[in-house]
Amino acid sequence: MQRGLSPEDEQFRSEMREFFTTAIPQDIRDKVAAGTELSKEDFERSHRIMHEAGLAVPHWPAEWGGKNWSDLQRYIYLDEMQLANVPAPLAFNANMIGPVIATFGSQTMKERFLPPTASLDIWWCQGFSEPESGSDLASLRTTAVLDGDEYVVNGQKTWTTLGQHADWIFALVRTNPAAERQQQGISMLLIPMDAPGVTLRPIQLIDGGHEVNEVFFDNVRVPADQLVGEENRGWDYAKFLLGNERVGVAPTGWIKRKLAAAKEYAAAVASGDGHLIDDPVIAARIAELECDLIALELTVLRVAANSHGGKPDPASSILKLRGSELQQDVLEFIADIAGPSSLSWDLEAESAIADWAHNATPVYLNFRKASIYGGSNEVQRQVISTGILGLKG
C-alpha cells in the first residue's frame, strides 16, 4: 500500500495539465464549463489538436497511435482532460469502433479506417439500439442479406448520438435469423451515412437539444469488405466494445470539475445578506457530495492501480452505476443553486443571469440519460448481483 504518485507520474500529470489548459482553445472550454452545446466544428477542432499531439487515441495499439500507458496514466490523462473542460476525443471513434477494428479487423480494414478514425476525418456513429430492443439488445431486427458481394440492409436504429454529424455508422445487423441463440446471428457492418437508402430523423430530447437520432435503412447495399471480422460474430465485438473501457467508465474528473464549479456558483448566488455557500445546509451538502466523489474516485484509482492487464478488480463493476448517480446528484444540486435563475433556459446577451444558470435545468434533464444509456443502472445492478455476488436470478 502506498499513497501518492511516483515522480514519473507526477511529471506526466504536469505535462497533461499543461497541454489541456493551454493547447485547447478557451472558447471551447468555456462552452463545456457552462454546459452549452458544442458545434460539430468545436468537437473537430479539439479532437484534431489532441490528435496532432498524439493524445487522441493513447490506449490504441502502439502501431496505430497508442502510447502503452499504465491504467494509472490513463486515469491521469482523463482526469486532467475533464478538469480542464476539454471535450473528450469522439468516443465512437476513439473508444468504440477504433479498438474493435484494431482488434478484429483485417489488415486492409485497419489501414483503410484506423488513420481517419484516429484523426476524426471519419466521424463515426453507433447503430446498435432499435425501437423494440432497449436493454435487450440481442433482440435486434435490422437484417443484412448477402447478395453477391454486397449486403442488403433493411431496418431501423435509434438513439444514434450525434448521428447528424456522422460520415459512417457501425451497425449491428442480423445476418442469420435461424441461429440457435439470438446472439449468434448478429454481424457488425460499416456503412457510409450517405449511402443510398440511409435516412436520418432527429429526435428532440426534453432538454430541447438534438443529440440523438433515428437511422433508417431501406435496401442499403453495403460491400462485403465492410463487414467487421467474421460474419455472425458481431455480438462478441459489441461486447468487447462496450466492455473495452475500464478506466474511463466513471467520469470523476468531470464530476470533480462540476462540483468545484458548484461551489463557485453557490458563492455567486446572493442569499440574504450573503451568498448561498454561507448556508450551513448548502455547505454540508457540498461536503457530502465531495465525500461521495472521493469514495468513487478512490475506487477508480484502486481499480486502475490494482489491474495488471488481466481480470479487472471486481469493484470496477460499480463504476458506471455510481458514476451516473453522482453525475446526476451534482447536476441536481447545481440546478437547485440556480433556483429561480434557472427558470429561463434562453441564453440572452443582455441577461443578468449567468449562462450556467440558464443551462442548469436542461443539463440536469439531459443527464437523466446517464443512468439509462450504455447499460441502464438496473442492468448494472444485475451485472453486480449475478456476476460478482453469484445471485443467479
Added chain:
Amino acid sequence: MQRGLSPEDEQFRSEMREFFTTAIPQDIRDKVAAGTELSKEDFERSHRIMHEAGLAVPHWPAEWGGKNWSDLQRYIYLDEMQLANVPAPLAFNANMIGPVIATFGSQTMKERFLPPTASLDIWWCQGFSEPESGSDLASLRTTAVLDGDEYVVNGQKTWTTLGQHADWIFALVRTNPAAERQQQGISMLLIPMDAPGVTLRPIQLIDGGHEVNEVFFDNVRVPADQLVGEENRGWDYAKFLLGNERVGVAPTGWIKRKLAAAKEYAAAVASGDGHLIDDPVIAARIAELECDLIALELTVLRVAANSHGGKPDPASSILKLRGSELQQDVLEFIADIAGPSSLSWDLEAESAIADWAHNATPVYLNFRKASIYGGSNEVQRQVISTGILGLKG
C-alpha cells in the same frame, strides 16, 4: 372539503386526552416515553383501566363492548392514546382474535371468549408464522388431525410476540393437506398454552430483549369446539384479521410523540456552547421529519374521513409501508442525537445519562422489525403495485 373537527369531535378529543393523561398511571407512561420494556403487570394495569372505562375494544360490535365510533373518532382515540404514552390494549386480544371471534365464532364461543378477551383475563398470542414460512404464510406445516372430538396438533410456530405472558394462542394449522390450493386446507384453533405438549422457547433479539418466542406442539389435544368458525376456512379468518385494522395501521400518534421528544432531546444534549437543536442541520432534519409525518398523518385522516364503511380509500395501502419507514427514521434520528451517550445500554441509577439515551440504540435496533413483521415492506409494495396499480408481476 373542510378542515378541522366538528364541535362534537373536538369534545370527544378533549375527553380522550383527559382520560389518557390522568387515568393511566404515570409510571407506565414514563416507561413508554423512555423506551423501557414494560412488564406483564404494566400491560395488564393499563389495559384493565381502559377496559373499565369501556375504552379497550371500542371498535368491536356494540353488544361485546364496542362504541360505534366513526373512523375519525377512532383515529382521535388512537392519536391521544399514543400521544399520552399509553400502551395500546393488547393487540392480539383487541385487534386480532377478538374481532375474528365476534365475526366468525359461534354464539357459544363468543360468550365463552369475548368477555375475558376484552378484559385481558385471557392473554392471547398469535401462532401464524413458522420457521419455513415467512412472507409465504400459506406454506405452513403445523398439522391438526381430528381424532374423535379432539384435534391432535403437531408442529412449530415462531415469532410469537409476548408468548411468554400468554394464556392462550390462536394458531393456524393444516387440517386438509390434500386441498387443491394450500390456502384451502388451513383452520384456526384456540389452544391453551398450558395444554400438555405445548412448550415455549424464548428468542433473544439483537436489542437484548425477549419479546418473541418459538412455540412447539407435540401431540397437543384440542377439543373440537375450540375450532374457530368452519374447518378449512382459517385462511379467510387470518386475512380478515390482518386486514381488519384500517385506521391504526400507521402509528402517527406514536411518531408524533417521538418526534416531539426528539426535539426535547436535541435541546438537552449539549453541543459547543449551546445544544444540538441550535445546529441548523439538526433543525432542518427535524423540520423534514415533521413534513414527512404531516404527509402521512394527513393521509391517515383522508382515508379515515373518506371511508364510508365500504371499500377503503386505495391510499390506505401506503400506511403500513410509510408508517414503518417513518418510525425507523425517527428512531434513527434519536439515536444520532444521543450520540456517544447511546454507547452504554445499561440503565444505572447513578448514570449521568438519561434513560432515553441509554435506550436509544436498542429501541432503534428493535424497530428494524417494523418493516419486516406484519407484512414486510416488500409485501406492502407488492400489494400496491398489484392491487392498486394493476401491475400483475
Added chain:
Amino acid sequence: MNFEFTEDQIALRDAAREAISRHRTEPVPGTAPHDGELWKALAELGGLGLPFPEEAGGMGAGPVEAMVVALELGRAGVRTAYSETLTAAAMLGDDELFGAAVEGSRVVVPALFEPMRAWSPTPVDVRADGDALTGVREPVPYAAAAPAVVTTAATADGVGIFAIDNPTFTGARLDLAGVSARRVDGDEVLVQRAINLGTLLLSAEALGAMESALHLTVEYLKSRKQFGVPLMKFQTLTQRAADMYTSLELARSAVYYLAMTLAIRPDDAIGVSRTKVIVGKSGRHIGQEAIQLHGGIGMTAEYAVGHHTARLTEIEHTYGDTRYHLSRLARGVSEYGGLDLVS
C-alpha cells in the same frame, strides 16, 4: 375533516378538464409559450377569478376551487400563466389591472425573481423611491407574451406593490429603472398571501403532473416488453412504481389540506412551507423515477413523461425549493412541541 370534493367542485373539475383537453397543444421544451385560445377558455370558465370575492369581480369561490383547475392543468401537462395570473391578481387589490387579469383580457404576471439571487419573498435589490423603481427582475414569466406586471420593491416603510401596464422586456429581463409604475394598496402581508396562493396552485399543478407521470409509467410497464416479457414482470420496477404511488398520495393529502387551510387562514406561511417540502420531495422522486422506468423513450420530447419531469423541476425552483422551505421551518421548530393538524 373532509377531503372529498363537493359536487360543485367535481363539476368544475370536469368542465376544466374538458376545456383543457379541447385546447391542449403538444408540450415543447424550454420556456413556455402563451396560448391565447386556451387562456380564453380558462377565462370563460371563470377559472381566473375563482378565489376572489364576487364584489371585487371574482367568482366568489376559494383556493380549493382554484386548486381544482391547477390540478387539471398539471395532469394535462399544459403550461399556462395560471398560477402567475392568480398570484398577480391577489396582489393587485383594487387596482384597475385586477379586472383585466381575472377576465383574461390581459396576461398579468408577478415579477418576483431577482437575477442570481436565491428566492426571497421580499425584494432586496429592487427599491422604490415614490413611484420610481430601480433594480432588475429576471426571469419574468411569459415575458414573450408582453404581459402586464405586478412587482414588489423595498420602500422607506417596508415593501410596496407596483403595477406596470406596459413594461419593455429584454428577453425575460425587466430593468425597472425609468419604467412607469403605479403603487398598489397593500404591503408584505398581501404579498405573502399572494405567494401562498401561488404556491398552492403550483403544488396542485405538480400533483397533477405526478399523477400523469405515474399513470404513464404504469401503462408503459404494462404494455412494453423486454427480453420477451412485459416490464411489469420485473419486480424491481414494480416495487419502485409502488414507491412512486406512495409519494403521490402523500403529496395529494398535503395539497388538499393546504387548500382547505388557506380557505380559512390565507396567511399560513408555515403550512405553505410544509406543503412545498412534501410536494418537492414527491415531485423529484416521481419525476426522476418516471423517466428511469421508461428508459430512453422517457428522454424524448415527443413523449409526455419527460415534460412532466421538467415541469416538476421548474415548480421545485419557484417560490423556494425544498431546502429553502426546510430552513424556514427549521428556524421555528423549537417554538412548539408536537404537531396538531386537526385543530
Added chain:
Amino acid sequence: MNFEFTEDQIALRDAAREAISRHRTEPVPGTAPHDGELWKALAELGGLGLPFPEEAGGMGAGPVEAMVVALELGRAGVRTAYSETLTAAAMLGDDELFGAAVEGSRVVVPALFEPMRAWSPTPVDVRADGDALTGVREPVPYAAAAPAVVTTAATADGVGIFAIDNPTFTGARLDLAGVSARRVDGDEVLVQRAINLGTLLLSAEALGAMESALHLTVEYLKSRKQFGVPLMKFQTLTQRAADMYTSLELARSAVYYLAMTLAIRPDDAIGVSRTKVIVGKSGRHIGQEAIQLHGGIGMTAEYAVGHHTARLTEIEHTYGDTRYHLSRLARGVSEYGGLDLVS
C-alpha cells in the same frame, strides 16, 4: 498509488484471522464484555503495538497494519477494546502505562465522552487544575473490565492528557473529582492524532462488519426459499444486494486510503472526517438492508447479521457521526476548489 496489501500484510491478516477464529465467542447484545483469552492472543501477535515505533516498545509497523487487524475483528464480529487501546496508547507518549497497554498486561482505554454532550474531541466540562481533575466521563468503554484510563481535561494552557491507573467506576461512569491522575506529555495535537488513529481502526472494523453483513445476506438469498423459489429469484432483493456491494466497495477504498494517508500524515483530520462520512453512510445502508433482506431471522441474537448492524451503529456514534463530520467539513469547503486525491 497502490491499494494492495504487501506479502507481510497478508501474512499478518492471516495470522490475525487465525488467532481471532480460535478465540472467538458468540456475540451478545449490549455492552461488550472483555475477553482475556482473545486479548492475550492479540497481544502475542504483537497486534496492540503495531503502529508504534520499536524504540518506544511498539512493533514499528504503521496504521496500515493496525487496520489489517481491525478489519479482521470486524469481519469476525468480535468486539474488543482494540481501537480503544491503540487510541489510548497513542495518547500516552512515554508514560509507564504505554508498555502495559501494548503488551496487553493492562486494558487501557480512552475516556473521551462527556455524558449528554455531543461528540467533541476537546474536553468541555472536564477541567484540570494541576493534577486535580473535575468533571465526569461517561460512558467509559469496557468499564466493567476495570481498565486503566487516559483522559483529557481543559487546562489553563489548553488541553492536558491524564493517565489514571486505578479509577473507580459507577457502571460506565467515571467521576473525576478526587481521582489520582498523572499528567502525560502531549497536547491537543497528540489527542487529535490518537483520535485519527482510533477512527481509522473503527472504520476498518466497520468495513469488516459490512463485508460479513453482505456475505451473510448473499448466502441467505442463495439458500433460503420463499413461495417455493430461492430468494435470489426476487430481483427486487438482488438489486438491493448490488447496491450494498456498491456501498461496501466505496467504503473499502476510503478506509484503505485513510490508512495510507495517516502513515504519512497522521494529523490529517480532513481525511479522517471524509472517511467517517463515507463509512457512516455505507455502514448504515448495509446494516439496515442486511437485516431487511434477511427478514425476521436478522432480528435474532442467535444469528450473526444483526450484531454486525448493532456494531455499525455503535461505530457511527463514536468519535462523531456522519452529521458531525459533514458539519466539520462544511466549514472548510470554501477554502479550496477541486479535490486532489493523488498528490
